Amino acid sequence: MAVHGVVYSHKSKIIDNVEVVVYSFVKNENMTVLTPISSTLSDENGKFELQLENHSNYQIKCFKEGWKMENNAIILAKEAHGTQKIKINCQLKKADNYELLGELHQDKKDKFRIELFDAATNTVITLKDKVFDFKFQLDKQGGYILKVINEQDHILYMNRIDIKQTVSKTIIDLPSDQKKRFPIYPFTVNTSNINEEAHTELNLIVKRMKEKENIDIKIECHTDSRGDDDFNLKISQEQAKSIKNYLILQGVSSERIIIEGFGENFLLNECKNNVKCSNLKHLENRRVEYLFLVSSTR
Structure with missing residues (x-):
């Protein structure tokens, strides 16, 4: 399944070099879980294209400094055909996006799952197989809960993070002796x-x-x-x-x-x-x- 589209402003002007991020999208009664799986940049004509599997549903977000997406597009890929082309246009307006940049300090090279929970929307963004560095791209300020979870599903770190600046940074020292x-x-x-x-x-x-x-x-x-x-x-x-x-x-x-x-x-x-x-x-x-x-x- 191909997803393609154009990124433009609320004044219908083409915007290039926008990062288009695709998240797997799982929603149950109480929680939405987003996991970034692919990304690309819009070209000089504002165009982008991505190839996706049909086994999941997806959400698309567009990020560029000084710009914010008007609405997040949701693709119900499970209902799509294998060769189907889906067109998604990203309309942006002048506003701030936010980033949380993190470093994991550890003695080994273990892989961890990093979760960022937004209680206001009951949404969890999940990053998988992170060793040293991680980045969350966010479209709003506020308080979040940050977790670092090992491969045995143990929470090694949990802390509240207040996102106020356009770029926030955190350093996490993980214990060298785990279980x-x-x-x-x-x-x-x-x-x-x-x-x-x-x-x-x-x-x-x-x-x-x-x-x-x-x-x-x-x-x-x-x-x-x-x-x-x-x-x-x-x-x-x-x-x-x-x-x-x-x-x-x-x-x-x-x-x-x-x-x-x-x-x-x-x-x-x-x-x-x-x-x-x-x-x-x-x-x-x-x-x-x-x-x-x-x-x-x-």
Whole structure:
């Protein structure tokens, strides 16, 4: 499917060198999700053309410094034919657009999903596979929530961003040590009682959280598949609460502690129900992991 058109002003004058951005467009009852997938520039005659697949719906936005698009065009591509040509004209008026430029500071070269949420319109713009730099193009000022999410769907950073200038910049320092695993399983089997041996690791967590007031922690408890599924889920949730209570008693605010008990829902190997495995293989699944989350909202 081809999409082509012309960019012109409200006075019908041709505008060249306009960035035409195509977003995949998903709308449910409460949220609109936009993901930029392609872009091009209008030529000296204001013309542009893009090739799109038919498997998604799209929204087109046009950006140029000092100009703003009158209306965002929505293409219902799922209803289009494969060879169909769709004409979309972009009419611009004199007004400011806005940019949020960001840098990710990390020790590795991991890829992240960056999300910018606009509560006023219930719209999320999503950038995928970002390593160091990112850019959001926006058509209005206001308050946004910025998130950095890793490939395991953990939120590593969340902060409110106020867009007031035409160009805003932010630098995000991501934690070098992301998800970690307790070196020693911290509980007596089938209980939520914390072992004495686990206090060393727990106290290191307390020390770090007291040193860095801008981080939260997420704790995840997992069992192996032996025993009843419902019991495993319940005991893992109780174990997560035990760790949270320990941290609170050591002076960490409860608001900074996120806990999850998953039971046997996220096994690391093939040892699920009715599969014969050695004790060592089962123990690979019995684990407690934690992740530091960066937040500068406090």
